[in-house]
Amino acid sequence: MQETNALRAFTDFAPVGIISTDYKGKTLYVNPCWIKLSGLSFNDALGDGWMKAVHPDDLPWLKARWEETVSACKTYSAEYRFLRPDGSVVWVMGNSTPQFNDSDELIGYIGTITDITENKEILKDLIDAKEKAEESDRLKTAFLNNISHEIRTPLNAITGFCAFLSEPGLSHEKRESFTKIIIESSDQLLLIITDIINIAAIESGHEKVCEKEFNLNSMIKMVTGRFVSRAREQYNILRYKTFLPDEEAEIFTDRTKLVQILSNLLNNSVKYTQKGGINIGYSLKDSNLEFYVKDTGMGIPENLKNQIFEVFRQVESSDTRNYGGSGLGLAISKAYVEMLGGKIWVDSEPGKGSTFYFTIPYRKTGNQQL
Ligand code: ADP
Numbered sequence: 001m002q003e004t005n006a007l008r009a010f011t012d013f014a015p016v017g018i019i020s021t022d023y024k025g026k027t028l029y030v031n032p033c034w035i036k037l038s039g040l041s042f043n044d045a046l047g048d049g050w051m052k053a054v055h056p057d058d059l060p061w062l063k064a065r066w067e068e069t070v071s072a073c074k075t076y077s078a079e080y081r082f083l084r085p086d087g088s089v090v091w092v093m094g095n096s097t098p099q100f101n102d103s104d105e106l107i108g109y110i111g112t113i114t115d116i117t118e119n120k121e122i123l124k125d126l127i128d129a130k131e132k133a134e135e136s137d138r139l140k141t142a143f144l145n146n147i148s149h150e151i152r153t154p155l156n157a158i159t160g161f162c163a164f165l166s167e168p169g170l171s172h173e174k175r176e177s178f179t180k181i182i183i184e185s186s187d188q189l190l191l192i193i194t195d196i197i198n199i200a201a202i203e204s205g206h207e208k209v210c211e212k213e214f215n216l217n218s219m220i221k222m223v224t225g226r227f228v229s230r231a232r233e234q235y236n237i238l239r240y241k242t243f244l245p246d247e248e249a250e251i252f253t254d255r256t257k258l259v260q261i262l263s264n265l266l267n268n269s270v271k272y273t274q275k276g277g278i279n280i281g282y283s284l285k286d287s288n289l290e291f292y293v294k295d296t297g298m299g300i301p302e303n304l305k306n307q308i309f310e311v312f313r314q315v316e317s318s319d320t321r322n323y324g325g326s327g328l329g330l331a332i333s334k335a336y337v338e339m340l341g342g343k344i345w346v347d348s349e350p351g352k353g354s355t356f357y358f359t360i361p362y363r364k365t366g367n368q369q370l
Contacts, residue, residue, distance in 0.1 A: 017092070017113030019050065020099075023106045025070035034113055037092060039084030055081035055089065073098050073106055079116065091120040139312040139327075146314075147326055150192050154185035161185075188324075195328040198260075199311060202335045209254045209339050213365045216249040216282070216289070217242040223262045224280055231270050231278060236295075238270075241281035250365040251289075257336040258360070261344075264329040265293035265356045271323055273297030276353070288342065288359040299350035309334040309344065333358070 011018050017034030021027050030038075030045045038045065038053035045053070054062055058080040069076040075097045082090045096111030161178040164170070170178075201207040224240040231238035242249065262280065269278045276296035282289050300308060300315060307313045311331040316323070337344040340360045348354035 016115075019045075019096070019111045019113065021096075021109045021111075023108050025066060025109060028108070037090055037113055037115055038082050039086060039088075053082045053084070055083040057081070069096070070109070076111075089117075090115060091117045142314075143312040143327060147192070147196075150324055150326055151189065153324070154189040154192075157185040158182050158189070192326055195326050195332060198332050199328050202332065207335070207339065210256065211252055211254050213250060213252050214255045215246065216244070216251050217246050219255065219259065220262070220280065220282070223259055223266065226263065227266045227270055227278075234270060234273065235275040236270060236273055236278050237276075238266075238278045239280075241279065243281065243283045248364065252363045252365055253340055253360060254336075257340060261333045261336050261358065262291065262293065264333045268325075268329060268356075269293055269295035269297060269354075271325065273353070284362055285359070287362055289362045290357060290359050292355055292357050294353065294355040296353040299352055299354055300346060300348040301350055305346055305348060308346070 011031040014031060014033055017037050018029075018031040019027060019034055020029045026047050027045055027050050030042060030050070034045065035042060038050070040049065040053050043049075051059060051063060062078060062080050065076060065078055068074075075095070077093070077095045079091065079093050082092055084090065093114045093116045094111060095114075096109045098106055099108050099110055101107050161182050164178050165175065165182075198207070220240050220242055224238060228238055266278070266280060273295040274297070278296075279294045280292070282291040284290075304313070304315055308315065309330045312327040313331075314325065314327045334344050337358045337360065342359035342361070344356065344358035346354055346356045
């Protein structure tokens, strides 16, 4: 009697679920912890009732395993899920072993159920972190291969054409054309180095917002002007449109960052569009300025629309790249837009074109506190 009471107290207070069955594997008893883990009542669990607690995705294989265990009179161990009546999911580890009487006859099974939800979550977080680290490692390697190519190309052009310049008897036209190549290559190199410095400043938290007053319409015109000749070389028609009258377009924000964001977006549109049209502009929506850069270029696959805003992310893999670029431009643009208090996104259809949008608060000069 004392022994039975002690055993009852033990199963009542055990921090694991305990289950006992008859020799056919039909449940005769479950302890309070089992009831708590499964969300079923004692009576619900009896016979084959315990199966009602098992997640429907795990039930078919678990049922088959349990029947096999009972018919072969084996021990068994399995990880599966309980789907509780309130919809919550609990991962459990179930173990059971056959019980024999003094004459070695099978009298039933005794089993335990341990809550392993936390272990499963930790394991999942670890696997996710490992996959993320591997992916980031892969992207960094691709970036390094890519960037060394991006730096070498203009650098080789600069050193090569500088050497040509010193050759005696060079015609005026050749001298001009070599000088143009050197200047363009230096600009290209400067852009890449600036991108690397900018992303390092963003990631280390050193980038600051530096606001001032300026006219938005003049700025849009100026930025567009910088890309006109490149767009023309690619047979693209580049147009800009302003929304506010000039006197309403005096705004207060970080001009340098805004110029950089628009330049990055225009640079991409020119790069990824052949024989098409590019439009840049803005409108006023609620109290935000909403900018757009729209092109009729190659477009972006649906599954990469969010990822391209991450550092080093490019639609083309580094081995099959047809276009130059460091994979930093959109990550820098996103960080700057967010620093200015807005958001950035893209609408795109592969083969048809892309429209990049971003917002910033409209702070008219004289209303800086808004
Ligand atoms: P990159 O230096 O490679 O252009 P970005 O960060 O500026 O780096 O852009 C990331 C990727 O997003 C690009 O490599 C390209 O695949 C894609 N992308 C960006 N803008 C456009 C666009 N206007 N049209 C098509 N693809 C684009």
